Amino acid sequence: REAENRWGRGQSEMAFATNPMFFSLSLAAQKWMYGGLDTNIFLQYMAWITYPIVLITFSAGFTQILAPQAVGSGIPEMKTILRGVVLKEYLTLKTFVAKVIGLTCALGSGMPLGKEGPFVHIASMCAALLSKFLSVFGGIYENESRNIEMLAAACAVGVGCCFAAPIGGVLFSIEVTSTFFAVRNYWRGFFAATFSAFIFRVLAVWNKDEETITALFKTRFRLDFPFDLQELPAFAVIGIASGFGGALFVYFNRKIVQFMRKQKTINRFLMKKRLLFPALVTFLIATLTFPPGFGQFMAGQLTQKETLVTLFDNRTWAKQGLAEEFEFGGVSEAWKHPHANVFVTLVVFILMKFWMSALATTIPVPCGAFMPVFVIGAAFGRLMGESMAAWFPDGIHTDSNIYRIVPGGYAVVGAAALSGAVTHTVSTAVIVFELTGQISHILPVMIAVILANAVAQSLQPSLYDSIIRIKKLPYLPELGWGHQEKYNVRVEDIMVRDVRYITLNCRYRDLQDVLHSTKMKSLALVESAGKRKGWACRWEGGRSSGVVELAFCKARTKYPQSTFYNHRWEGENGLPRALEALQKPETGPFPDIQNFREGHFSPSPESGGFPQASGRAKTASPGLWRPSGSWKQFSVMEWEERQLDQLVNFNNCKIDPAPFQLVERTSLHKTHTIFSLLGVDHAYVTSIGRLIGVVTLKEVSSSQESGHFRGSCWFCPVSCRILYAAKKCLLRSSCIILTLSDPTPACNPGKVLPAGPAGPRLF
Numbered sequence: 001r002e003a004e005n006r007w008g009r010g011q012s013e014m015a016f017a018t019n020p021m022f023f024s025l026s027l028a029a030q031k032w033m034y035g036g037l038d039t040n041i042f043l044q045y046m047a048w049i050t051y052p053i054v055l056i057t058f059s060a061g062f063t064q065i066l067a068p069q070a071v072g073s074g075i076p077e078m079k080t081i082l083r084g085v086v087l088k089e090y091l092t093l094k095t096f097v098a099k100v101i102g103l104t105c106a107l108g109s110g111m112p113l114g115k116e117g118p119f120v121h122i123a124s125m126c127a128a129l130l131s132k133f134l135s136v137f138g139g140i141y142e143n144e145s146r147n148i149e150m151l152a153a154a155c156a157v158g159v160g161c162c163f164a165a166p167i168g169g170v171l172f173s174i175e176v177t178s179t180f181f182a183v184r185n186y187w188r189g190f191f192a193a194t195f196s197a198f199i200f201r202v203l204a205v206w207n208k209d210e211e212t213i214t215a216l217f218k219t220r221f222r223l224d225f226p227f228d229l230q231e232l233p234a235f236a237v238i239g240i241a242s243g244f245g246g247a248l249f250v251y252f253n254r255k256i257v258q259f260m261r262k263q264k265t266i267n268r269f270l271m272k273k274r275l276l277f278p279a280l281v282t283f284l285i286a287t288l289t290f291p292p293g294f295g296q297f298m299a300g301q302l303t304q305k306e307t308l309v310t311l312f313d314n315r316t317w318a319k320q321g322l323a324e325e326f327e328f329g330g331v332s333e334a335w336k337h338p339h340a341n342v343f344v345t346l347v348v349f350i351l352m353k354f355w356m357s358a359l360a361t362t363i364p365v366p367c368g369a370f371m372p373v374f375v376i377g378a379a380f381g382r383l384m385g386e387s388m389a390a391w392f393p394d395g396i397h398t399d400s401n402i403y404r405i406v407p408g409g410y411a412v413v414g415a416a417a418l419s420g421a422v423t424h425t426v427s428t429a430v431i432v433f434e435l436t437g438q439i440s441h442i443l444p445v446m447i448a449v450i451l452a453n454a455v456a457q458s459l460q461p462s463l464y465d466s467i468i469r470i471k472k473l474p475y476l477p478e479l480g481w482g483h484q485e486k487y488n489v490r491v492e493d494i495m496v497r498d499v500r501y502i503t504l505n506c507r508y509r510d511l512q513d514v515l516h517s518t519k520m521k522s523l524a525l526v527e528s529a530g531k532r533k534g535w536a537c538r539w540e541g542g543r544s545s546g547v548v549e550l551a552f553c554k555a556r557t558k559y560p561q562s563t564f565y566n567h568r569w570e571g572e573n574g575l576p577r578a579l580e581a582l583q584k585p586e587t588g589p590f591p592d593i594q595n596f597r598e599g600h601f602s603p604s605p606e607s608g609g610f611p612q613a614s615g616r617a618k619t620a621s622p623g624l625w626r627p628s629g630s631w632k633q634f635s636v637m638e639w640e641e642r643q644l645d646q647l648v649n650f651n652n653c654k655i656d657p658a659p660f661q662l663v664e665r666t667s668l669h670k671t672h673t674i675f676s677l678l679g680v681d682h683a684y685v686t687s688i689g690r691l692i693g694v695v696t697l698k699e700v701s702s703s704q705e706s707g708h709f710r711g712s713c714w715f716c717p718v719s720c721r722i723l724y725a726a727k728k729c730l731l732r733s734s735c736i737i738l739t740l741s742d743p744t745p746a747c748n749p750g751k752v753l754p755a756g757p758a759g760p761r762l763f
Contacts, residue, residue, distance in 0.1 A: 041292055049286040052109035053279055059105035059365040060278040063098045070098035073368045074121020075155075076467040079177045080475045081124075082151055084679040087473075090121075091128035099125065103366040110303065111285060112357040112375075117368030120158030120173065123196075127154035152178070153188045159431075160193030161200045164216050168431030169193045175425040176464055179478075179676045215437030217305075219312050219412070225403050226440035228396045231388070232447065238384055238410065239417045239448030242377060243455025245354075246421025249373065250460045253358040257470050260362070278363045285356050291334075298349040299334035304375050308415075310335065311378040312436065314408040316389045317342045346383040350376060369463055374419045381414020382407055409441045413448045421452035424462035474697050476675055491671050492664040494703045495685045495693035501525065502648075509644040525655065661686050662695065668703060675700055 038044065063070045069077075069090045077090050089095060103118045127150045155177050159169030170189040174181045201213040227235075260277075261267055270277050287293070289300035299307065310332050317332075318341060335345050357372035385407025395404040412432055420428040429445045456462075461469070461477065468475045500514055502523050514523060661684040662671060674680070675697065682696040 044292065045290055048290050049283055052111060052286050053282045055105040055109040056111065056278050056282040056363065056365060057275050059102040059109075060363065061275055062105075063102040063366060064274055064364065067092070067095040067098035068364075069095045070102055070121075070366050071364045072366070073117030073464070073467065074099070074124070074366075075117045075176055075368075076464045076471065076473060076475075078120060078124050078151065078155060079464060080468065080473045082148060082155075082177050083179075083475060084148075085474050085681070091125050093125075093129060096122065096125040096129065099366050106363075106365045106367050109282065110289075111282060111363075111367075112304070112353060112360050112372040113363075113365075114361075114368030114371030114373075116159060116162045116370040118366045119162040119368075120155050120177075121366075123154040123158035123161070124151050127151055127157075149182070149185050149188065152182075152185045153192045156189035156193040157196045161196035163431055163435055164197045164200050165431045165434035166190065166193035166197040168427050168434050169197070171427035171430055172423075172425055175427055176423060176462075179476075215435060217308050217312055217435050217437075219408060219436040219438050220314050221406055221409055221438055221440050222314075222403075223438075223440055225401075226406070227409060227444060228403060230396055231405075232444065234384060234388055234410070235413050235444035235448050236451055238381055238414050239451030240455055242380065242414060242417035242448065243421045243452040244459070245376075245380070246373070246418055246452060246456040247459035249354065249358055249422055250456075250463050250466050252355065253361060253369075253463065254466050254470060256359060256362050274364070278365060281359055281363055285360060288352065288356070296337060297340060297345060298352050299345065302334050304371055306334075307375050308378055311375075311382045311411040311415075312408045314406050316405065316407055317386060318390070342386055343383065346379055346386065350379050350383065353379070370419060370423065373422045374415050377418025378411040378415035380418065382411040384414065385410030409444070412436055412441055413444050416445045417448035417452040420449040421456035422463050424453060424457055424465075426450065426453060474681065476672065476697055476701055489668040489703060490664065491662050491666040491668065491685055491695050492687075492693070494668070494699045495664075495695040496699065497693045499691060499694055501691075504650060506648055507645055508648055511648055512644065525650065659684060663687065664692060668700070671695065672700055 067089065069087075077087055081087055081090065099118060099122050103115060103122070106113050107115055128147065131147055131150050152173070155173035156166075156170040159172050160166045163169070167190075170186075170193050173189065198213075205213065260270070289295040289298070291301040293300075295301065299310075302310070313332065317335065335342055337345055353372065353376050357369065357376065360372070361367060361369045385405060388410070389405040389407055392405055395402045416428045416432040420426060426446075426449050429442075429449045432445060433439045433442065460466070465475075465477055469477075500518050500523060502511055502514055502525055504525065660678070660680050660682075662674075664685055664687045666685075671683075674683075682694060684691060685693040685695055
């Protein structure tokens with residue numbers, strides 16, 4: 001229990017690492033520079049665009065040099081890592097430093113970028129580093145299986161300390177990172193997220209930004225009658241429109257990235273000039289948001305926080321669309337324009353921020369997209385609320401009582417709906433309640449979020465799944481709607497039939513041929529040509545004689561005979577030094593392979609490496625065993641050939657006798673469920689005990705994206721799938737073994753299984 005409490009306190013300490021960047025941005029240096037040069041509009045413009053360009057360029061350059069893995073949101077990578085896939089350098093100290101500094105500069109630039117995704121990544125890196133630190137002092141953390149539980153709670157911490165929303169943070173982290181969630185991690189996530197949110201708000205009080213711990217965006221909506229029942233259709237319209245808008249945002253963001261990649265000329269140019277693209281995008285956005293310029297029609301001088309504060313205002317800005325009827329004060333004056341009403345300003349703001357945010361999130365800097373989408377949704381909801389207030393200036397009559405429309409409530413509904421549509425989550429409703437400190441609009445918010453999710457999920461994947469597809473991360477997407485053909489597809493229709501294997505009575509020559517023909521990390525180990533037994537590790541069993549002796553086979557292939565049989569390695573009797581160094585003559589006519597390895601593959605001290613074709617070796621130590629006269633006529637080539645013809649010893653090899661396997665008639669739907677639930681990346685397909693193929697994460701994922709289901713045969717390209725199985729899907733398999741019976745006929749050791757027909761069987 002003490003260890004668990006210490007673990008939770010360690011999670012809460014992540015807020016100290018993630019929140020100073022938020023307060024460092026409160027200096028508002030850009031506005032200070034802009035306000036001090038109000039006498040010269042050109043200098044104002046230069047100050048307005050120079051500040052974000054410098055920060056974004058520095059952020060992009062710093063992350064590219066220190067840790068390119070820090071670029072982007074981080075939630076797609078965490079979603080992949082929590083599934084069990086190992087992504088190198090994503091949870092290291094170097095990536096943590098690059099993420100913190102790069103995110104600070106990116107947020108300080110004023111670009112439409114978010115911080116929720118990067119905060120999740122930062123908290124996860126803190127958890128990974130903290131687990132390594134605690135493993136030195138607490139033995140309980142030496143078990144690496146606890147790291148996944150630690151990372152699951154860290155994702156909740158990232159959201160909790162970002163919006164001071166512990167409940168919504170836990171729910172949001174579960175929705176965006178997990179397909180199946182372990183309930184035992186539930187209280188840990190709440191424990192850590194609560195502490196992080198508490199520290200986040202306490203720091204605001206200590207910094208004298210707040211008098212006490214309150215909501216981040218305080219609202220003052222009516223509690224006695226927050227909305228009328230007749231307004232529910234308007235809230236439903238917001239949800240449906242937000243669903244289409246969220247799908248369009250994901251589609252537009254993906255098309256921007258694909259366009260940049262398909263244009264080879266532009267892509268090659270930007271690869272050479274890595275800082276040019278972020279500088280150009282920042283210059284374009286900063287120019288369009290310049291307040292004396294086009295920015296005056298879209299409240300360009302407001303930050304994202306100031307924008308949300310004004311949009312959540314419960315006062316109606318205009319009646320009948322006339323802005324002069326409302327006395328704007330404070331930051332709300334940014335929405336007032338002498339030649340345009342609030343409707344024009346809101347429409348321009350929504351349209352411009354929509355494509356700006358989709359473009360800005362493609363900049364190679366640490367950034368997220370949740371906050372910009374949240375602001376756009378709030379603006380759309382505000383537009384609907386102002387429209388309702390204009391259509392019903394005296395409010396909606398109910399029982400002779402008049403209750404005026406509250407546009408701020410519509411803004412809250414729109415923010416939750418659009419952000420939920422983009423991320424495919426319902427927990428944004430809870431985040432909104434915690435952000436505003438009120439749940440008076442709980443029913444409209446839930447209706448809008450559910451409708452938005454229903455529309456968006458039927459059109460496009462979530463933003464995080466879209467990024468996973470763009471980056472080609474090994475993750476299994478969800479089964480889409482409206483594809484009943486997928487339930488008729490069997491695992492035998494998508495599996496890879498070319499499975500290489502070795503036998504228990506195979507020789508080193510067979511093993512050498514298989515190793516030269518594939519790069520897989522594990523091989524099928526069968527009892528004989530007629531029976532299958534399992535899968536043996538390729539390199540992880542390096543201590544066993546069977547795998548270690550493979551080094552001799554590969555080295556003999558790499559170095560020609562003249563290299564092995566040269567003067568430097570030649571002893572005084574004309575034999576290799578490795579044979580002269582053998583001290584166990586009783587082992588038989590052939591030397592012990594362990595001694596041979598130590599002598600034959602150890603670099604000589606005078607050469608500092610492998611031998612060259614010149615020089616003569618010193619006389620062997622007189623204390624070593626001398627071979628008999630029959631050895632003198634024994635050449636290295638003959639010795640190697642005899643060694644290659646000997647049987648491989650698998651006694652000390654690591655073998656997994658019970659790997660995960662499926663039968664050939666397993667449906668694609670069940671296969672998808674098993675892969676998602678267990679987190680496996682490959683499974684072996686058997687038919688009446690015979691190994692007939694292997695199905696990997698790649699096959700299951702590609703089968704969902706393809707439309708070749710009904711009435712057509714499914715053929716798996718051998719050339720690409722076997723390489724993927726070797727490099728990607730079997731990356732984490734240390735040793736896999738199948739215990740099976742009879743093999744497929746006409747299979748020889750070191751060969752592939754015959755590829756039979758692969759058409760789907762429909763019933």
